[in-house]
Structure formats: C-alpha cells, structure tokens
Amino acid sequence: MTPRSRPIKKFAVAVSHCSGEASLYGKCIVTDYDGVHKDKCLREFIKLKDCYLAASRKA
Amino acid sequence: MQYLCRCKNFHELAVPTPQTFRRTYAIHAASAPTFQVFNRRTKWLQKERAASHVELSRQADYLKDEVAMRLCERLLDIKRQFPKVLDLGANSCNIARALTRENPDPDPARPVSPPLATRIGELVAADSSHSLLYRDADLSFNDAINITREVLQDEEQLPYAPATFDLVMSSLSLHWINDLPSVLAQINNILKPDAPFLGAMLGGDTLYELRTSLQLADQERKGGISPHVSPLADVRDVGGLMQRAGFKLLTVDVEDIIVDYPDTFALMEDLQCMAEGNAILSREMGPISRDVLLANEGIYRELHGNADGSLPATFRVIYMIGWRESDDQAKPLPRGSGEVNLKDILESK
Numbered sequence: 566m567t568p569r570s571r572p573i574k575k576f577a578v579a580v581s582h583c584s585g586e587a588s589l590y591g592k593c594i595v596t597d598y599d600g601v602h603k604d605k606c607l608r609e610f611i612k613l614k615d616c617y618l619a620a621s622r623k624a
Numbered sequence: 625m626q627y628l629c630r631c632k633n634f635h636e637l638a639v640p641t642p643q644t645f646r647r648t649y650a651i652h653a654a655s656a657p658t659f660q661v662f663n664r665r666t667k668w669l670q671k672e673r674a675a676s677h678v679e680l681s682r683q684a685d686y687l688k689d690e691v692a693m694r695l696c697e698r699l700l701d702i703k704r705q706f707p708k709v710l711d712l713g714a715n716s717c718n719i720a721r722a723l724t725r726e727n728p729d730p731d732p733a734r735p736v737s738p739p740l741a742t743r744i745g746e747l748v749a750a751d752s753s754h755s756l757l758y759r760d761a762d763l764s765f766n767d768a769i770n771i772t773r774e775v776l777q778d779e780e781q782l783p784y785a786p787a788t789f790d791l792v793m794s795s796l797s798l799h800w801i802n803d804l805p806s807v808l809a810q811i812n813n814i815l816k817p818d819a820p821f822l823g824a825m826l827g828g829d830t831l832y833e834l835r836t837s838l839q840l841a842d843q844e845r846k847g848g849i850s851p852h853v854s855p856l857a858d859v860r861d862v863g864g865l866m867q868r869a870g871f872k873l874l875t876v877d878v879e880d881i882i883v884d885y886p887d888t889f890a891l892m893e894d895l896q897c898m899a900e901g902n903a904i905l906s907r908e909m910g911p912i913s914r915d916v917l918l919a920n921e922g923i924y925r926e927l928h929g930n931a932d933g934s935l936p937a938t939f940r941v942i943y944m945i946g947w948r949e950s951d952d953q954a955k956p957l958p959r960g961s962g963e964v965n966l967k968d969i970l971e972s973k
Contacts (some may be wrong), residue, residue, distance in 0.1 A: 601840055
C-alpha cells in the first residue's frame with residue numbers, strides 16, 4: 566500500500582519460487598484432511614520453508 | 625417495587641444478625657442481550673485505512689461495484705418514483721455510481737433507457753467511515769444524482785424518524801452487523817408504508833476456500849484453529865430474519881460470484897483493500913504468522929486450485945427484497961380459499 570514495496574509482496578515473490586515444494590506439502594495435507602494434526606507434514610513443511618528462506622535471501 | 629418492600633420488612637422483622645444478611649437485587653434487563661461477533665471499531669479502522677490509499681482502494685472495488693449494479697438492476701422492476709432514498713452502509717457510494725449508469729435496462733427491445741437516478745429525488749448515503757464515504761466525492765457521477773453523504777456514529781442505531789424513506793438499499797455491508805434482527809426492524813420502521821427495502825449481503829459459503837485452507841494450515845502448523853473468515857448468515861436464515869423484522873412480500877435469492885486470483889496473497893491483499901478483513905471479536909490478534917501463510921498457499925492451491933494455476937474465491941451474495949406493510953398492499957389469500965384445482969390446469973396443457 567505504501568510507495569515502497571510491502572513486505573507481503575516480497576514474501577509472495579519468494580514463495581512463488583517454491584511451487585514444487587508447496588505442492589508437495591499441500592498434497593501431504595490434502596490426502597487425509599480429516600486427520601490433520603500438529604506437525605503432520607513437518608518434513609514437507611521444512612523443505613518448503615528452506616526453499617522460501619533461500620529464495621528470499623537471493624531477492 | 626413490591627419485591628423491594630418485602631425485602632425491607634423481612635430485614636426489619638426476621639433477620640436478627642446483620643452480618644448474615646444478604647442483599648439481593650431484582651434487575652430488569654432492557655432487552656434480550658445480543659451476541660457480539662464483530663468488533664465494530666476494528667471494522668471502522670479497516671475502512672478508514674483502506675480508503676486512505678485511494679488508488680488501491682478503487683482498484684479493489686470491482687466486487688462492490690458489480691454487486692451494487694446487480695442490486696440496482698432489481699429496481700427496474702419497480703415502476704415508481706422514489707423521492708427519498710437511503711443507502712445504508714454505502715461504502716464508497718457504489719450504489720450511487722450504479723444508479724447513474726447509462727442505459728441500465730438490458731432489454732434489447734428498448735435500446736436506450738434512462739439512468740435509474742432520474743427516478744430518484746434524493747439519495748442519502750450513510751456509512752460509519754468518513755474517508756471511505758467521501759473518497760469519490762469529487763468524481764463526475766456525483767453531478768448526475770442528488771446525493772447527500774452522512775457519517776453514522778453507529779450503523780446499528782439508525783438516527784432517522786419513522787416513515788422517512790421511500791426506498792432503503794444496502795449493498796455489501798449488512799454482513800458486518802452484530803444485531804441483524806434489530807437493524808432490519810429499524811429499516812422496516814424508517815420506511816414509509818408500502819415502500820421496499822433492497823439489500824445484498826455476503827453469506828453462506830463465501831470464501832469457503834480460504835476458510836478451509838486456513839483451518840488446515842492453522843491445524844497443521846499450530847495445532848489449533850483461530851477464526852479467520854466471518855460466520856455468515858445462510859440463505860434460509862435471511863427469509864426468517866426478514867419476516868421477523870416485519871417485512872412483507874419477501875424475495876430472497878442467491879448468486880455466486882467466483883473471482884480467480886494468481887495466489888493467496890493477492891486475494892488477501894484485495895480483501896484488505898476492500899476493507900473486508902477479519903474483524904471477529906474472538907480472533908487471534910496480530911497478523912497471521914508467516915508459517916501459516918506459507919502452509920496456506922500450498923494447501924489452497926492443492927485443494928481448490930484451477931487447472932490453469934489460478935485460485936478461485938467464491939463470493940456468495942444474498943439479495944433480499946421486502947416491503948413495509950400497508951393496508952392497500954396485495955396480500956396472500958387465506959388458506960383453503962382456492963377454488964381452482966392446480967392439477968386440472970397443469971394436466972389440461
């Protein structure tokens with residue numbers, strides 16, 4: 566909203582580089598969405614987050 | 625009063641030790657307590673903030689303009705002049721803009737129809753947010769309609785005398801009202817006899833995609849759920865609400881508007897620019913954590929995403945029309961007074 570780039574924009578750009586990881590994580594949740602509990606897909610999420618962190622450092 | 629007197633007597637006669645005396649009060653509650661769901665002040669702040677970024681706020685007006693236009697199309701069926709009209713919860717006066725649109729009648733037999741504003745004497749646009757209400761005050765559509773802007777202190781207490789308006793309209797703001805039965809009854813009260821109320825509000829399955837994917841993301845990341853999408857009235861509730869408020873000749877119908885977004889961040893940003901952000905009282909304070917946003921992006925795309933990679937968001941709009949009761953109004957015949965068998969008519973065709 567401000568003239569300078571909003572943090573959410575940077576966040577969105579960084580996440581867009583990780584569509585593969587995001588899709589894997591989503592699949593892990595969606596295969597059994599009635600039985601979701603905390604850290605059910607922790608492994609997939611860590612991969613997604615690592616990818617996002619790497620992408621945001623590059624930007 | 626009687627109860628108080630008895631207490632006094634009881635105290636003088638039958639209670640020997642003052643330290644064991646327990647005083648009780650009889651309290652008369654003014655009315656049934658209303659269930660507070662939304663923080664009205666948060667909603668006001670969101671509106672003020674959204675309107676302070678004029679261009680972004682205008683870009684995000686696509687939904688409100690579309691719904692206002694569809695609501696005003698329903699006015700084409702009412703062949704009347706409306707000397708005094710109220711737009712309750714006007715947002716950025718989207719209804720005024722829709723009323724001044726050229727050629728609103730899509731009927732090809734009549735190539736040119738005058739704007740609906742020609743049938744309106746005065747439009748009072750009322751909203752709680754000053755900035756949003758006056759955002760477009762200097763645009764050209766204001767010259768085509770006699771519009772008065774009015775800032776309401778509290779949208780749930782309407783400051784108008786009974787039987788003031790010939791028409792009340794409301795587009796996409798009733799879904800933030802805490803006490804909907806009371807507001808609808810007030811609307812009925814400020815209408816003149818045999819005057820209509822036309823409203824549109826979000827309801828039912830609106831944003832169910834976002835609701836479900838945020839729930840899953842919250843559950844997996846945090847192990848618990850916080851409300852992110854408002855509880856909304858259902859279609860079948862609206863009929864009952866209108867009836868309870870005293871409206872007659874009801875019409876309620878539903879339309880789904882599905883908008884495609886490139887990603888969940890674009891959706892949430894647009895919701896923020898529309899001032900449709902979360903204002904539930906029991907919500908978790910502060911922004912959604914990045915982990916949940918990250919998880920939400922993956923889940924939304926997997927669960928609801930389109931084949932072309934875009935993400936659909938459903939807005940379910942409930943349109944309601946009700947009339948203030950009047951003696952010279954058409955009324956349903958009493959039960960059992962029918963003289964023609966419908967079966968005969970249908971079978972003879």
